Amino acid sequence: MLTILFDGVAYGMLLFILAIGLAVTLGLMNFINLAHGAFAMAGGYITVLFMQHAGLPFLLCVPLAFVFTAVLGALLEVTLYRRMYNKPHLDQVLFSIGLTFMAVAGVDYFVGSTQQLVQLPEFLKGRTELWDGALGMGHYRLAIIAVCAALTVALQLLLVRTRFGAQLRAAVDNQRVAAGMGIDVNRVFLITFAVGSGLAGLGGALGAEVLGLDPVFPMKFMIYFLIVVAVGGTSGLTGPLLAALLLGIADVAGKYYIPKLGAFIVYSLMIIILMWRPQGLFSRGSK
Amino acid sequence: MSSAAKSLAALAKPRWWEFALWAVLLCLPFGLPSHALLISEITIIALFAMSLDLILGYSGIVSLGHAAFFGMGAYTAALFAKHINPDPLLGLAVAGAVTAVLGAVCSLSVLRGSDLTRLMVTLGVALLLQELANKLDFITGGADGLQGVVMGPVLGRFEFDLLGQTAAWYALCVTLLVFLLLHQVVQSPFGFSLKTIRDNPLRAQAIGISVHARLMAVYTLAAALAGLAGGLQAQTTGFASLDVFGFDRSADVLLMLVIGGTGWLWGGIIGAVVFKTLHSLISAWTPQYWTFWLGLFLVLLMLLGRERLLRPWTWGRRT
């Protein structure tokens, strides 16, 4: 049982890192970016390709995935996304779906549609058994929890302790007033979008081993990211974090204990939560 | 009649080109017999898109899970034909009724919340139904699909043939009837109140329109019509599988509606024709990567502004 809890926490932390970029983008720019999954996939593929073709070690490829995806995000933000900010939500949804389709087909064309397998370094492959097997912790999952926890702390510090974080929070609360106060809202958007996409890429790189990596990755996992954002709300980090953990544990536990129902539980939970509190479980006030 | 009533009635009159277009559509299975299958497929999707227009174009509810009702209609019609009675019209009526009930229940979930909430809830319902259909595989056939559906002849006389002629006529007739129904609905006081709600729900409530009741009513109607489309699909292909609930289906129909234009009934029909034709042409040329071109088309369309697609004279202008 403890093992399942452990697995669920690892899954949840990974989902949090993957989805936080989406939450912030939605909260800040009021933009529903369904292409977020494609950024995650990009991170995964960058890692795999660098490992296979350039022979770089895994530990180097993961931060590289962050950097590359962040740059990609910044480029797209400046050229394409910026034009879509004031359009109705439906247009934004379809625009991002279009980008996702292009990404999926593009990856299929250049790399092929078979599952990509990541070869982990040896020290990450082990497993530690505690209390006579009651708690089995894969080393890789331990690493994921550690990395994601560190990132969460870093993000919180960024938001609360830095000037940029203050500017970001101001822009989320009231864009117009923030601009009126002299905050360069466009720059805030650009950096936030880039970092958010970079985090998605990082999550994709870390997740390739656990979640699998193939061209249909964005379609498979987009719904989970959206659940985290919808249930967790977009005003802060704790909401999405708790929502992601809840989702991760519910999903893993559900499949273990009641395999017949499996994903059913996750969807029903989400619908009930959203009907009960449409603005998300943890956000304050409605939008 | 007051002048206001007269001007509203004038709006409601069907225009000459609508008659002409429908005449052309009804002649298609006759004129292009080898494409009868494609015609019936496009017609069914057009009906589906029209039902989505009711809630999206006329009432402003963004739904990514309309396929839930399509799928419900499909499985109901297929199971009805297999176990109870193979008559197509009876099966279609039952499919519509069952889906209406589902729509009424689900309408409770889209009353509150932002666009994102509605998107998630509608998506969730569709996924939930897909999982359910998968688990109840002793009824639905699960991932293998429902086999052994043999339809009786339409109106007791027209058998479903291999060429697809009967299917095309059947689908076209049902769609025409629905179109006429919807024409009445959207030009009625009820229809106008929906547009009011779409444009400004707070103000609508302030002048005394019961927003929740009307949204529930239109959602139920849209669900029933989507169920009819699903029922038609199951009956004309003699088969139902889990993909009737799929996200792809919901996303595709949303796309078609946007291409054709929301808020006017022809949007669904035109969008379906354009989309499916594009699909056939591009897949013939590159079957594996056609989603790339679709994605590119979408991105460009959204960047340029979707109202402009069917108005080529605005392409040169900047907003």
Added chain:
Amino acid sequence: MKTSFIARLLTTFLLVSSSAVWSQEAFKIGLILPMTGQSASTGKQIEAAARLYMAQNGDKVAGRKIELIVKDDGGVPDATKRIAQELVVNDKVGVLSGFGLTPLALATAPIATQSKTPMVVMAAATSSITEASPFIVRTSFTLPQCAVAMGDWAPKNGFKRVVTLVSDYGPGIDAERYFKERMLLNSAQVLESLRVPLRNPDFAPFLQKVRDLKPDALFVFVPSGAGAAVMKQFLERGMDKAGIKLIGTGDLTDDDQLNDMGDGALGVVTSHHYSAAHPSALNKKFVEAFKKANNGLRPNFMAVGGYDGMRVIYEALKNTKGGQGGGEAILAAMKGQIFESPRGQIYIDAQTRDVVHNMYLRKVEKKDGQLYNVEFDVIKDMKDPGKTK
């Protein structure tokens, strides 16, 4: 006089050219495959194999040109059915072939029956498919064949307490059932039968459950392409170190993916009808030619199903002198064919129209620095147990 001479000349010319046109009218083969979506790798392998066969044997049989029409159904049964209908009605194909998954074949069966077109199933593997239409011929394999072979081998080699893990659809259920029955027959136990959803499967919680049950072995069936994910999770949970042996049908160690699975896959025992390492001269030639034509891609059992399917169609055309007698004659000429395939000896049963071939037991070993399924035992000429009940 002149006019009538010219008239006669013209008529003769027209008659001769039209009969020449008749004998040159192409025979069309409709190949419907999932080229996009989850089973895209199946489509790729089969198309490559079909084209290889045509490249090796020419595109003319009994004086008629052969035209291969490849269509993508994306793994969606509605699409397969519609495409098959269009191929039969519009393109007037003489044979339908392909069918990457069971639901795709089942959806198309009524079309084959209605239009009297032979249907060659090159990939789908549920036993009941050949009974869905009298026009279906199969050149792939059936899961009961593999499951029974493994159900015999496992108890004899000390694995008496086994848990089964299969994908929740036709072939998976077939594999689970026949394996369990065979195990019980051999006085062995199946502790639990777990089923994983076909779409987006997440193996981690299921494998954790298996670990907690502590069986001697885990029997797995997943469709071609999903084997790597299972293997990864199996190793990550340390199940091999906990003393659980991984066995299953050959789809688990699919040649397409095997080499990328890493050394953790060594020692896994599976039962299947084809291995790229099968030591026959014909197979060596096949594998080399396939690799050459496809950028070094190794052929897998899907490819062999496609290759043999084309062979069956070509032979039937030869025997009916270019398809005279229509679909029924071609079907009759397909039944009872017996020939050597890259997998070994193969026979299309005249009664059941299903495939009869050898079932091999193989172990994953390293040869020339690459991982292969090396055959160590064989059950000759196995018929589909699903029919011989």
